[in-house]
Amino acid sequence: MYELIQVGANSYYVQSPAKIGIIKVNDRDVCLVDSGSDKDAGRKVRQILDANSWRLTAIYNTHSNADHIGGNKYLQSQTGCKIYAPGIECAFTNHPILEPSFLYGGFPPKDLKHKFLMAQESGAEYLTPDVLPKGMSIIDLPGHFFNMAGFKDMDNVVYLADCLSSKETLEKYQIGFIYDVASYLDTLEMVKTLKATIFIPAHAEATSDIAPLAQLNIDKINEIADKILEVCIKPIIFERVLQQLFNDYGLTMNFDQYVLVGSTVRSYLSWLKDTGRMRVAFENGQLLWETIK
Incomplete structure (x- = not known):
């Protein structure tokens, strides 16, 4: 766990419960796609950065679920990096109490105020195309959460966040979290048409052909x-x-x-x-x- 895996000249991911992308901007500077589930995840990422003499300049959060932004605060406090999040996700990232409140539909009891559902606050700014490194672009992936986004980098590596689950996850949990079913289905149909050198879903194995897994997720929704x-x-x-x-x-x-x-x-x-x-x-x-x- 937390093994660094290279998938392109400038592209890496960290094998973790929610995969973390690392993209080299130049010989020294790197940015992250998400930051892991908590301070410990952030600390392990920092160790990887230090071992490679990399300087973290930015974290691009795909969405604001706690397991994707949990390392934000630690990494920002240690490195001074910028943090960006798309649309409404930016508000949830800056004010994590919104996640358990939204899920519960009211003021959440203490049972729901834990790191799995409520990350620590971090200082995020709105994600826009102009804040991305050259050669990197945003892919809108709504459905799982409000304004979830994925990224395509300069090596044609696509980071897909939580827009689909592995077969094993579907079989284990059956009903995966979805905010907007119609948008989620549209996203999966779009993902089926994407071409990339490799796809990095947060909760499934990296693959060069994402269409079969996208269809499996569509079939589960219909079931x-x-x-x-x-x-x-x-x-x-x-x-x-x-x-x-x-x-x-x-x-x-x-x-x-x-x-x-x-x-x-x-x-x-x-x-x-x-x-x-x-x-x-x-x-x-x-x-x-x-x-x-």
């Missing part, structure tokens, strides 16, 4: 959607929908899974309603979901 439509054949409250999905997929309920899977299921329900496959009714002080037959 979950069909399952939800089946559960909602008769009018049902949200908590019963969630209970049925946890039981059918053999998932273990805890506070983290309740908010992560729960938020995702709400996103599926919104998408299914907006696409005319579900409707809602309000009866006896309850919101009921029902599949349109």
Whole structure:
């Protein structure tokens, strides 16, 4: 773990729970794509930088989930590097309490204020094309989170953040976190058409052909959607929908899974309603979901 792997003349990634990209800007200066899950991840990245006599100039965050920005504060305090994040992700990066608050839908209990869901604050600025090194470009990857972005570098290496999961992850967790299902599907269809020397997904193996894995993720979304439509054949409250999905997929309920899977299921329900496959009714002080037959 935390092994440095070279994939191009100027391109590297650090093998870690959420892969970290390292891109050489010149003989001495480098930038990062994300920073890992916490201070310890940041410290290990710093050791890699020092071992190669590299100077960190910037961190480009793909999105603001804690496992991608957790090393920001440590690395910024140690190196003075700039941090950039796209769109709304910049606000979440500067104010990490927004993530557990958003997931919970209110003021989060202490159970949700931990490093997996709430990173330490760091000083981020808005990501724009003009702050990127020459030869590096932004790839919009909305869906998993608000304004998630990936990057293509000067070696034609593409860093894909969390826009897809490995087969093993899909089989283990079944319902992966998604904020906007429609945008996520559009992103996956776009990713299927991309060409690169190598693709670096944050939570899957590096590959030169990303299309099969993108299709596998599309198929999983459609499977979950069909399952939800089946559960909602008769009018049902949200908590019963969630209970049925946890039981059918053999998932273990805890506070983290309740908010992560729960938020995702709400996103599926919104998408299914907006696409005319579900409707809602309000009866006896309850919101009921029902599949349109």
